[in-house]
Amino acid sequence: MKEKRTVFITGTQEIGKTYTAVMLLWIYYKNGYEPKWIKGGEFVERVQVRKALENIRKELKPGCVLYFEDPFGKTKYERREGLEREIWAIIDSVEHVKDVYVIITSREEIFKEFEKEKLSVRNLRDFENKLNIKKPSYDYERRSQIILKYAEEMKCKWYEDDKLKEFVLESIKHENILPTPLSMRDFAGATTNVKKEKEIIIKLEEKSNETAKAFTREIENMTNDKILFLSFPFISRYFEIPFVKAMYEDLVRELGLKEVWNFDTVFNWFKDDKINIKNKYIEFSHSSYSEALKYLLIEHNIYNELFIKILDKLSERDESAIHIALFIRDNFDILPENSRHELLLQLSEKKVCSQAIILALAENCHKISANLRNELFSKLIKKGVIRKLNVEDCSEEFECGDARIDKIPLSYYFENQEHTKAKVYCVEDKDKICSLIQFYEKKSYGYNELFLDIIASSQGETGYAQSLLKLILGIMFYDKFDFISGYIFDNKELIEMYQSIGFNIIETVEDPLYGTFHKIVLVNENKNNKESVIETIRDSI
Template sequence: MQIVDCVLEQHAKSEFEKWENEIEKATKENKKFGELLGNEIGKEKRTRFFEIWGTLDHETQYSILRPHLWDDKKPSEGYENLAKLVKKGYIKKILSTNLENLLEKALNNVGCYQPDDFVVVVNGKDRHEELVEQLNSSRSSLKITKLHGSLESPKSYAFKQDEISDFAKKIKPDLSRLINQSLIIVGYSGQDRDVDLLFEDEGKEIHFVNPSKPEAESRISQILAVRGKGKIIDGNDGKFDTFFEKLLKYVELEEERSNASDSEPSIEGFLRNIGFGKELENPRSRYKNLTSLYVKPTEYNEICSKLEKDHVIFIIGEPHLGKTYTAIHLLWEYYQKGYETLHIRHDNLVTRLHENEGNLTNLLLSLLSSKDGNPVIIHFDDPFGETMERRTDEFAKGLNDFLLLSKKYEHLRIIVTTRLNIFREALAEQDCQNIEGLEKDLRVHTSYKSEVLVDILHRYTQFYKPLWSTDEKIVRELDEKLPKMLPAPHNIEFFVRTSERLTSLEEIFQHVDKSKEMIKALGEWMASLSDHEQIFLTWVEIQSTSNILFTNDSASKINLEDAYRETLAFLYKRRYIFSIPPSSFSVDKDKFDMILLESREKDSDVSKFDFVHPSYHEAFWYAIKEESRLLYWWRVLKENLAGILDDLDNKLDRVQLRIIENYGTVNRDLDKLLLISAESEDVDEKVIALKHMMERIEVFGESYSFSSCMEAVISAQDPKHRMVLVNLLPKNFSTLPPGIIDKSMLLLVDPEKEVRNRYWEIYSDRIEIIDKLETNPEFKLGRLVKKIQLIELLNRHLNNKSIEIKVINRFLQITLPEFKIVFKNNLELGYDLTQYAYSSGGILRRSLSNTQKENIKYIEEYIITNLHDDRFLQKRSARLVVNALERARMNKTRATMKK
């Protein structure tokens, strides 16, 4: 556009000035409007430019282009990094729409020279045969094709429509095979019609790298949709220089990884090994810089001795004292000794325990099998629970066996980090005799002496480089006073990181005070962020919690980046916000990299995010409870959720969002959450609660909430809810309490055939369990349903006179109270039972005992009085109702005549 403006200013000055004035005026009124108008006028400018350009001779065109593209132009860092990738052999062919020679200069700078290392062919300059021959030959390791010509040859470049059309006709047949391979497109916005024409045929994936996503209706957007398998990389990562910088860095890390076996253990290899590979992309990662940032507490040597002697150590302390950071440093030291290292967080432990049916010993044995036969060191982070409210009993229950096993294996080392109050609570509830002597406390005022805390302060000051660090007076004051004010490493790290822009002593000491109470300080920090940053953190909280509560559900697969972008677009459209920050997702992700963990499941290209520490979850909900602006965004999201996520494949609904909110407000205590959801009036919420309760049947099986929740789902109107329950049963049937199995058997007479049949399969496979319950006093409905099952026999053998009388008799033992249950839960079946009882033939009528006749009489009267029930009438056809009424009337007439 600079070239366009230059030509227009020289050759269409009045038009150019008019356009510029219009854009300037619009921008003053509204910046966004100015940008939109500028884009529209840009199209008019380009049209006028081409009209003028076609009238200029080659020398004039050259004189206009040279200052913009050639004179004093040096390759940017992106070009230099691209050249290094070429030299490493990762890139073999480059198609360029550029006229200048910056790529060639960059290649020369890294030691690649024509013609030995690369060849350049120029469309419009070189003969057609030469272009084809060079593309197909293998003599040079790199082929550069300049699609629009070269500035060095003024007659070669294509600008005008006729030149572009000619270009497409000539070059497309020879490039189609190449263009349909896997491609990376960088620095090209998709506005050149001649290049777009090359993509008409369907091909392999395209990775499209550009600061802005292509417009939805554009030709390049359609091409990307057809190719389908690639990725759009936009925002800051989509900038030419940033992309090639990161790509080169990634390649170099991969090379280091592949060479790791031949060199000393690296921190990069270690972090990948424990699942912290994403930390390598964050230059300010505390873990990536572990070797320079970590400072040992007073107890460190004693911790090491205990670990070697007893094979297991419990590092215990209050939050923010550096327990996890110390454990990671221990893992790093053992990694350098050749140990295989494992880091298992609380949520991952819960998942692994479920996979091992809650058996801690089996889990530990499965972790011992080293891939390379090396000794193993395992770090369990918060295995008893992350907070007092979010406890996990399985680890504590298996602690004795766990300790015996850990001592038994010479090649095993185990580190457990846990909060002091949670540790004490867990042990108080268990009979664990072997724990004494294995724990080591990290304590405020003893674990880190004043000089050590000052050392920590200096390390983080050097790391984050806050503005105040250049003021000697402030640094002296902090060295003197900070150790007494902030005696924990995390508080110091938080203080330095969040005070980067402060410059006055007064502001800094106010910030020190705030940093004492970490949850409050973190919550206030979150509440002080810009609107779009608060919305970003809101989606982090939603996604991370969905991974816990809605495993394998659509909500757990939601793409945070897509959800965040859709939210901003929706809020902008509805005037909740008045601008969308450019590249907001990548910028926010980079800003919060130090507090986020990013992971990706196998065979998935969707990143999942979580906070690095439970404190950030607590801080988020602290800010919500304090009614900060975060609460406003949460409410806006809740009210507009369906509209925001409408275009996404994976999404969550308002019920799930409400459950996430409940989870946060009960301090992420899953047990409390499930009890709340089990009592909800919303059946969807009950179903979710029931699913989690089923997974922890030993905790909830005997509770009233579980029983009432089960009953509510069994009697739910929508069969989809009952089907969910049926599908949950096979895995848990043998562990269900008798009363729960008894209630579930009503599904055998469910009005929905699919539900009925599925439960029948489960019932048939587990008939032994049900038979054992015959004498159990809680098994009342079960016995009734076993009677009702005989309806199947009656249905099949009604006309078969050889049917055994005793089978019919058993069926006819149904009493009025039992029948009421059937009638209430299944109106059709209640009607059918009566039909069978009265139409089973004279032989059956004659064989009825007095008790059976009495039962039938009461049932008949009950039916007559309930036939007006609207639900019943809706279920049956008019004909059947009339028949029933007629039969009831005749029976009454007979009874009157007898009297």
């Protein structure tokens, strides 16, 4: 600012543009300057801000610092030809007056619109200072300082409790929890009298969601071609740039979108803002943008219709169909029921999608009609349906013929599922639980591990356990776990079953109560070197 004397502070909604501008006014005021803040919170005020900026020469005098708030618009670009024509004359006039400084704030999307429309070819970016959640302007350390400062100023009662304070700081390690200074300020203001963890959790979620909804309002003002582009990283972070380009161009034609930008123009528009490029893949620069698109999908029928057409088109292609199946699994509730079911039926015809569809169905089995559920599972596994264990199962009997397992009631597994980090699934066939699996997600020597605790089939039933192994294999590959590990009894058929799908026995142990056990492991070789992982974990399984 000292060098250029005019600065455009741009950035994401709620990121602290106004706070930064006012802080600069205060600093200059303390150093003897006369500050003036020309507010632009409301539309009528912004009209006056634009007029004042066009006639800035009347305001310029040595020893003065001026702040023009959001002259180009608040939520969408508000065009004024005078500014588009005269912006460089305005900047030059500041340079011609000694010891005067000008601050202009704008949301980044709106500033980019203004820069695109301005008549001069000179680049305003040399005068721009960006604040956004992509850059480390507000990394974890900085956010920790801000939340504690607000809590102290507002005399939050949780701030006086070391455990609650640590809980809040641990919570904001997740980037989508209170991602902006404004969300942190609002959280502190809403928790001044809070002394219970449960109430803090509610307010953390509430204020974080408000930020995502604010980003939704920014996105909903975009043109359809931009929303189409952002739909790709929303669906998956594993679409390569050439694939996105080809599909973008196809969908622009098929959807009949008018007055659209070509792919390269849209790509460059978002490249330094809402997206990152990582190993040829396009991903969001911050998870809050993904949350914003979820709200857009829930709240806006127009985008809903556009998005379903995008999903339908992508589900036709083998290279993207798997990603659609996984998207349905993780976002089951936000998709319209009819469209969701049609997509599942379409995807179930593709062999490449079978494991991903099994995951989607197992997670959301209770939300699907019995007829559709049976139709889908009949295409994917030999018999039965896979689902999570539920409370009604607790009164059922389950015997596999091994006394070591039969003594454990189903209620034990259900309690584990509800109150620990255990994942418990079963295969149900003809109203009977025919097989059961319990596993845990954990860290081992820096690796992400799925620990296979129990897998058993009801006495006299065969073939069901393999369906559950197919489920856990899908979880490992699609959720990017490094390996599956566990113990199995010394049973020839059991050993052969595990070895047939790629498990290795890496050690045999004797237990005084249960007899001979084998340590088994299956490494995700898409991510890791098999021998290296086995050597590292051999003593820790």
